[in-house]
Amino acid sequence: MIRAIVLEEALDPGKELAVLTANAAGAGGLVNFVGLAREEGGRVAELVLEHHPVLTQRSLDEIAGAAVERFAVTAVSVVHRVGSIQPDEPIVFAGAAARHRREAFLAADYLMDMLKTRAVFWKREEGSDGTRWIEPRNEDLSDAARWHGSKKKEITR
Amino acid sequence: MAVTILFLGPLRDLAGQQTMEVEAPLNWSGLLEAVRPEVAGQLGEQRVNVACAGKVLADKTELQAEDGDEVALLPPVSGG
Numbered sequence: 001m002i003r004a005i006v007l008e009e010a011l012d013p014g015k016e017l018a019v020l021t022a023n024a025a026g027a028g029g030l031v032n033f034v035g036l037a038r039e040e041g042g043r044v045a046e047l048v049l050e051h052h053p054v055l056t057q058r059s060l061d062e063i064a065g066a067a068v069e070r071f072a073v074t075a076v077s078v079v080h081r082v083g084s085i086q087p088d089e090p091i092v093f094a095g096a097a098a099r100h101r102r103e104a105f106l107a108a109d110y111l112m113d114m115l116k117t118r119a120v121f122w123k124r125e126e127g128s129d130g131t132r133w134i135e136p137r138n139e140d141l142s143d144a145a146r147w148h149g150s151k152k153k154e155i156t157r
Numbered sequence: 158m159a160v161t162i163l164f165l166g167p168l169r170d171l172a173g174q175q176t177m178e179v180e181a182p183l184n185w186s187g188l189l190e191a192v193r194p195e196v197a198g199q200l201g202e203q204r205v206n207v208a209c210a211g212k213v214l215a216d217k218t219e220l221q222a223e224d225g226d227e228v229a230l231l232p233p234v235s236g237g
Contacts, residue, residue: 035237049236050166052229054211059234080236092237112237119236122166133167135233 001025002068003077004060006051011081011090024097025074031104032077032095033112039087043127047085050122056082059120063111070147071107073098078111080119110147117144158224162191166232168205171195183222192230199232206231 001023013034024030037047064076075097085091092115096107116136123134136144160183164172172193179191188207189197199205200217207217208229214220222228 052163052165052208052231055208055213055229055231058211116235116237118234120231120234121236122232123235124166131170133170133232134235136235140235 001075001077002061002064003075003079004057004064005079006057006060007079007081008083011079011093013090013093016077016079016093017095020075020077020095020097023075023077026099027074027097027104028099029101029104030075030095030097031101031108032093033108034090035092035094035112037085037087037089037091040125040127043129044087044125045128046087046126047091048124048126049080049082049085049091050124051082052120056120059118063114063118066114067096067107067111070110071096071098072100072103073107076107076111078115080115080121082121113140113144113147116140160222160224161227162188163227163229164196165229166234168196168199168230168232171199181222181224181226183220183226183228185218185220188220188222188228196230200230204233 060078064078067076073096077095079093081091094108094111096104098104117140125132159178160181162177169175207214209222210226
């Protein structure tokens, strides 16, 4: 299964985990990550995720597809919120199922690095001190750069 | 018919508008002239991408937008 969804309503991580589990197709395990909106000590009232109607979906499709190419996974799921998100609400679900755990951990890690730097979203914080657009941090860029190079499946067991 | 320029994320704030219609065809130099100087300055930066008709251009300076195309100006993206 490859699931890549741009979601306008609330994200239910429990439901997404159930969907991934139900579609894990012979996997020995799965790993999932859930990203939450930070409240930054009350400074941020809401996080607003903007997107492009065509390019955003395509970027999620490409990221999920690349993870399947790259790792020995049986299912990959990427579900990403758009619109207004309150502090502590889930923004993103990224998960992968694999025959062996290492590939699932790697794939989930890869998905998040790509989502942080390649997925077509623009993120702004609205708070007491106005609007602030958020760009990838240097750390996000160097994390993503770890995956450059070979697209071959690197670990096979 | 025309070309629609779509300003996204922080570029919308900088442009002061979400969309702008200009006459087709539109190439790179035409785009730089059509938008505000602040936006044109951003377009010159490597980290800002341009998509035409739903495809991100490998080389934005080779933009060739025709009647009905949407030219989307894409500042640095960040999800997660």
